[in-house]
Amino acid sequence: MLRSTEDEAARSDGTQAVCDPVTVEIIRGAIRAVQAEMEALLERTAISAFIREKKDFYTGLFDADGIMAVGSNIPVFGDMTGPIIREFPLETMREGDLYWYNDCYGSRGAVSHSNDQVLLAPVFHQGRRCAFVMCWAHFSDIGGIRAGSISPDATDIFQEGIIVPPTKLIDAGSTNEAALAIFHRNSRFPAQSLGDMRALMAANALGVRRVQEIVARFGADKVADALRQLLARTRDLVRTKLAETFTYGTHRFTDAIDSDGHGHGPFKIRFALTREKAGHEDRFIFDASATDDQSVGPVNFLMNPGIPGMALGLYYLGGDPTQVCNAGGPQALDEVRLREGSLLWPRFPAALGMRGLTMMRVLAGLNGLINVAGGGAPAAHSAYVITLMRGTFRDAAGRQQPFLLSDGIGVGYGARPTADGIDAVYFVAQENYPVEFLEVGYPVRLKRYGIVQDSGGAGRYRGGCGIVREYEILAEEAILAVRIDSVDNPPWGMAGGMSGGSGAVRLNPGCKDERRVAPLSDGTRLKRGDVLRIETGGGGGHGHPFDRPAEAVLEDVRGGFVSLDAARRLYGVAICGETVDETTTTVLRSDRPLTRAFHRKEYVDALT
């Protein structure tokens, strides 16, 4: 169970509120500023494109006991400090310590694939431990079966790079250089590994210094109380909203991923949320134990029990900038039930590298759970797509050089009850590699980078569209891995909205040697001159497509988001030249198709 919940209960009798609301707000602003400064330092100094261009890094601040008080706006944080505290009891920690891990199983899913390096440091003021500062970042290569360390081919975690158990990297100011040397020696790109680690350590040190200044300014008791209030505020808000959405009883939703890349699938993810009375209080129980068994391929998502609450919390916080995403989300749930041996709690040493697609499907499933209970969460999104190319190219001097390109490609997000889904985004804070950056740094040339027409699920509010990215290979040779999901089970639409488009990967499209590449696969050989076209999926629609204003459909057609054919067939809008044919549209729309609660390739009452 959640350590955070237990600790909260244990402490709730003690401390008095000493921090007034104004000071809480000031401390919250100061912590946000610390985060921004840490992030800016990382972004400006990191060496690998994965961190500094794609920006796959996050920061957080925890209270003196390690409970997350201010996180980032992503629902992928679990209990980050617990793994460290179990190995290194709080009372043994000293000023100048820095802790490190990437051990998924050793951290019970706090980190969920080995590429993510977590650095955590306690903050001391006048000898008293006041907080923890964390930053983590995805390292582009930490050894393993293939360059990039994550591969659809992996079948156990040892193939996914070096595992760092919770480790004291700096002991009261003295760095364990040997541990670093061993780690960097395991990377195929040690200069990137070294540079990124220096940037991460500098960012963490900066965070520690800044939080020390905050504590010195306001006093340790006030800061502790402010953090406690921030937690309580989020928890109370999330519980209130949960009660508004979920009536007493059990609500269920099922979503699915297509495959594990090793011939198995689909895998069903089954969620149930039960609200029951327990004395004067309600109990909220989240249960994912009916989820299918773990996979052979690396799509297992070792889900920290904090994740569902963090995601629900983030949804309920909405866009309110005064609210803080923190452990208050997980604390709002009274119990999280998972089943060992399932896709969401695999047994060691199952492979985890490609857990991203399952994680994204978990988020869509949580949206579904809210929606079946009558809430207003978005329709389903596609899972962001990643490709890895590893091979060799000739540099300007004609020498063969190794390269690794991990290119993340955006997808469409689900439409909302009052707004279209987001077109062409990857995830929170993660950016693309600009074409001009990509072509200068890697042996590829892009032929196309655009929107996939008709990939957004039709609806009153259209699902977001996916992206097409077409590469010409300039490398001598390369091995390609791709990860696309939601091909067989596209992102569902709801309330009349239709499912989003599926992704696809084609090699040499339009040529006689054209072929499809399996959506979750590794080992495809690319040679110089090949053309690789990747199309990513879209998000589900929301509401009946016939209710979408014809002008909005016209603008989508003119912008290349919707085809003329789909406008007519799915939206009932006839377009002639640059204008809407009103008469025909009225006729078309008079024959209104019946809809049902959800749509995945067809309308259904429930997804099972």
Next chain:
Amino acid sequence: MPSPRSALAVAVDIGGTFTDVALHDTASGEVWRAKTPSIPSDPSKAFMTGVRLALEQADRKAETLDRVLHGTTVATNMILEGKGARAALVTTSGFRHVLAIGRQDIPRRANLYAWIKPARPVPASRVFEIEERVGAGGNILVPLDEASVIRAAEACRALEVEAVAVCLLHSFANPVNERRTAEMLRDLLPGVAVTASVDVLPVVREYERSLATVLNAVVMPGISSYVGRLERRLVDEAVKAPLLLMQSNGGVAGSATICRAPALTALSGPAAGVVGARDVAAACGIKDIITVDIGGTSADICLIKDGRISLTQQGHVGEWPLPLPMVDMVTIGAGGGSIARVENGMLAVGPQSAGAVPGPAAYGHGGKVATVTDAHVVLGNLPARLLGGRMMLDADAARAVIRDEVAGPMGLTLAQAARGILSILDNHMVGALRVVSVERGHDPRDFVLVPFGGAGPLHGCSLAELLGVRTVMVPPAPGVLCADGLLVADLKAEFSRTLPLAGTIDLDVARAIYRELREMAEQWMDEEQVPPDQRERHQVALLRYHGQGSEIAIPWAGSREEVEAAFAAAHQTLYGFVLDAPIELVTLRVEAIGHMPQPARPVLAPGQGAKAVETHAIHLSDEPATVPMYDRKTLGAGDRFDGPAIVTQLDATTLVKPGWRVTVQPNGALLLTLSDEV
């Protein structure tokens, strides 16, 4: 360029509510000021009204003006309000959706469930592809198919666009195709404003460059007609002097430069004030300052070290990144109009603002929300009348909103609630002050704080105390410092070149590029008629460690070793570490400065000892206290008094907190120093 003997300069700063004019006899140092309501529908009207008013006061004729300086937010507002020209974008085949995709991220501070991707300034339906392709490093892979340009021009004509942006892939490395395309479009589309990306922002990353080009195109017709209208009005009034406009980089440029690249003014709003603050500080012998310009809706914060204003390319206009050189400052949504509200038991202040209308409740225009200004009124920090008696404050209305919106819901007294609002605002600004100081490797305690803008001097002491700063300087006319800044601004422009491929410093290549950039700079200064002895150039290199994605600007020292050593030192200062990795040269830049004749500074007559004009009740702590109120007009050089006190003047009010001593400077500035006893 006016002669060094120039005698009369006029500066016009157009704000959201008022247009401020400063007329300056540059020989005698005399200044006349005028204030007139802004006319958003035609700002040039208020411009001329203000100039006429100032000339009448001074009893001078328009034809004797020999410098007309102007700061305008016309471009900024067009972008923020989405009211620019109907524009199209022409781009490389296959890349029509670069703008629509952006950087494919949901912003780090946004919530993925609630975020809506902002509508682009040019929708995908007005983006046209042409056949051509330049490769990485600048080699032409597909020559320009001129027939495709003609087709794009036809499509633009059919959609009746008023402006076209051209941004082709890798044009920063080889602009041939892009320039030819722009040239053809100018011929094919007479009367349509055409912008090529290399003329706006010749740097890598297609989304940001496309966006800058599009924003430039969107504001181009509006700025051209605005500048044209201004010039005609000036000619009608028999003004012979050239019109110079403020740019985002803190310098001015002639109207020809601005009409070519109007986006250069998009971040210029706060720049003139910074230049003015530097000048006032310099007159007091102070070179290291942090400026805080607090207006109605926002606060702009800037650090100046050794009198040098540094530039950044990380600016934003609203949602859009605009990486053009701008004064390195931080803008936050915190000002007199910032709204205080209670949500879930928590008090939040800003970034929403009550704006000019209805504005704070105390202004009596029907404002119903609690604002920062209302908090000041409740505490007595503002006198009952503002603007020399032209505006009365409604203290009852202020008390009512603070009570209903904040004190009541939170269970606080009126004074506690008001102090809480100010405290949150001050801390919000301290965050931004730390960004420009601590985060850039400077200790704020080594700097003098210069608060200005209508609301700045109310917050100077509090901000200084929070930062540990012991000296605060309040300029003579803090509310209209932007107009003063225009009068002392230099002509400025930057010429930069990004290398097609970044690499270790090659001295020969670098020298050759600097030579070309210097020639471009000279040509520009010829065009602006800068006398040879008034020209200044700085050569700057932007460097990074191999693999990094952002650069540090280092003065070009001429030898690789020196430049690399300076880079490593800067990296250590900024980020706390250095790497044993190759250092790459990314961009070379020449900053050109044409010095303008510096006007004589007004000198304040020696004081006869400061005398309070009346007393005033303020709430510094829970108990109200009666403090002296001084009128700035009655103060002379050398006058001294101690806080707590209030200093009033036409354009601003200064709050002197207990423990601070005020000394009036010969140039009229107030120097506030913290006594050691406190």
